[in-house]
Amino acid sequence: MASFLEIPPATDAGDSPPPDTALRRRSPSPALLATLEKKFGARFSRSTAVLLQHGTDESAYPPAPPDAVVFVTNTDEVAFVVQACAHERVPVIAFGAGSSVEGHLLAVQGGVCIDFTQMNVVLAIRPEDMTATVQAGVTRSQLDAALAGSGFFFSVDPGADATIGGMAATGASGTNTVRYGTMRDNVRSLTVITAGGEIVRTASEARKSSAGYNLTQLYCGSEGTLGLITEATVRLHPRPEITAAAVVNFPTVRAAVDCVIQAVQAGVVLARAEMLDALTIRAINAHSHLSMLERPTLCLEFGGGQAQVDEQAEWVRQIAAECGGGEFQWATRQEDRSRLWTPRHHAYFAVLQLRPGSRCLTTDACVPISALADCIEETVIDIAEHCLLAPVFGHVGDGNFHCLVLVDPNDRSEVELAEAFSQRLVRRALRHGGTSTGEHGVGLHKIGYLVEEHGEAAVAVMRSIKRALDPLDILNPGKVVTARA
The missing domain is CATH 3.30.465.10 (Uridine Diphospho-n-acetylenolpyruvylglucosamine Reductase; domain 3)
Structure with a gap:
């Protein structure tokens, strides 16, 4: 799999393990591997394909496979694996659906991956x-x-x-x-x-x-x-008695965002409020064979009793009109609402098709809703000034938006431009009183921003918690915080 971000080198992980332990791959011994294989039988694997699968996520980082994978079925089995690994100070990494985008599950120091997919009751x-x-x-x-x-x-x-x-x-x-x-x-x-x-x-x-x-x-x-x-x-x-979905387009991204901000500030109870820019709509049209108008678009949803839904919808219709919005396309039946919302759920994969062979650096800025319009507008200008291919969409009702920067993973100059943009966006969000990650998590990619966001004293508290609860630094090491500054 092509990749374009380099995995940061391991750092000194704290006072308990010797420094050389934290700086090198900590692979399980033959004895530990034999213990796990005896306990789990066919649910223990060292197959190259299985290891690669469990060392790959949706992030821009290259694969970082574990040394072994164990498929667990209950809590006691998880405890057994952790106890066995703790005895040798071997890292343990959890694996669910593998859909994370910040390098959460990469085994950067080796170790044993615990696959939870068979714990599905x-x-x-x-x-x-x-x-x-x-x-x-x-x-x-x-x-x-x-x-x-x-x-x-x-x-x-x-x-x-x-x-x-x-x-x-x-x-x-x-x-x-x-x-x-x-x-x-x-x-x-x-x-x-x-x-x-x-x-x-x-x-x-x-x-x-x-x-x-x-x-x-x-x-x-x-x-x-x-x-x-x-x-x-x-x-x-x-479940609400009535659920109604609506799609409406706007002349600019700012107009669409302003509509949502005004609706939220007016006390309208929106169930969902998603914004997609014109480039995202273009990608969705090509991917899903649709003919949506390629303008900034809001996907909205309302829920409650019939009178409540009607009142909310009319209120938002008036606000949208004042912001330059067009006609509302409505749906109340489940199949029709799914038709309106399916393109939004497919946006990530649709965007990747804008440039076949490209990889995507996903951003995750979140700011106070009062600063959202300014932050997005500044970001759109940034994208244009640097000639980036980067659709913008997100959960604007809670101040969270994403830019998917498409780059050639083999072109180092494009990689550097994308990462520089990501850094500017994070710092723009922080300047507006926001956060480096609204929902994707820290993983590997956002570690460097924690001190800027929270301050050294707060991050020191986080490190202390990590050292106290994981003194051997075996639980997903290298992610969120390093145990020592």
């Missing part, structure tokens, strides 16, 4: 409590299918059919965030394997608690660097 659905408990390998679509007919749904939709465990580990969000919140808002409790192989449940089944530290939120978004999530209890939401 929906353990309990509790309509009366509005929760569901699932194993970490259950995907978003599997949970949605299990909830069919229940009157409830799980709201977090990152686009990819990611696993619930992976979504919790990265603090994922997506198209429904503007109304229902991120993964952090929708996880009630987790079962986690610590770096020592102990099983920890982070919270009870109660809706709230003041008992002790909030371990659920500590592990949610930790990207497998503090513990491995094996089960999750998530919040469910009632």
Whole structure:
């Protein structure tokens, strides 16, 4: 697979392991490999193809395969693998759907990959409590299918059919965030394997608690660097009585973004609010054989009772008209709403076809909604000034947008231009009071921005937490924070 970003070299990982341990590949011994093979049999693999699959994600980094892969089926098996690896200070990396885009799952120091795809059981659905408990390998679509007919749904939709465990580990969000919140808002409790192989449940089944530290939120978004999530209890939401989707185009990206900002500030309860620029629409038309007008476009969704939906829709229609928006294209039937939304979900793959053979550097800026229009407008100007091929789209209802910069992975000058643009965008978002990553996570790519975003004192606290919970630095080492500055 072609790649264009170089994996950063390993750094000194802290006080507990000797420095030379942190700076070199930490491969399992023959004895450890034999132990795992005896325990897991056919669910243990060192096949070249399997290793490559588990050392490759959707990021711009080259593959970094582990030394072995174990396919687990329950929490006790995960604990067994972690305990065995901890004895030799061998890294352990979790693998779900492999859809991450920041290098989260790359085995940069070798080690054992734990594949959660066979931990795919929906353990309990509790309509009366509005929760569901699932194993970490259950995907978003599997949970949605299990909830069919229940009157409830799980709201977090990152686009990819990611696993619930992976979504919790990265603090994922997506198209429904503007109304229902991120993964952090929708996880009630987790079962986690610590770096020592102990099983920890982070919270009870109660809706709230003041008992002790909030371990659920500590592990949610930790990207497998503090513990491995094996089960999750998530919040469910009632399905709206009526759901209506709408598509409307605008003369400029700023006009489209201004429409959403005004709607949110006016208190309109949007279920979804997605913006796609003209270049993204062009890519979608070519990919999906459509004939959408190639102008900046909003994809909107409203939910609730009929009167509520009608009121919200009329309010947004008036705001859109004031912002120069065109006629609304409406859909209320499920199949028609899917028709309107499917192009948005296919945008990533459609954009890649704008330049066959190219690779994509994906950005993930998020700013306060009051700064969103200015930040996007400055970004669009930046793209034009540097002659980049970089469609812009995103979840503008919560201030999050993405640029997909298409480059020839073999052209070093293009690679440098793309990375320079990414750096400018991150710092632009920070200047506007935003964050380096709204939903993709830190992984390998955003480590260097944490001090700029949070300050040295805050990052020092993060390092202290990492050292305390993972003193041997075996849990997904090299990601999020290095244990020493």
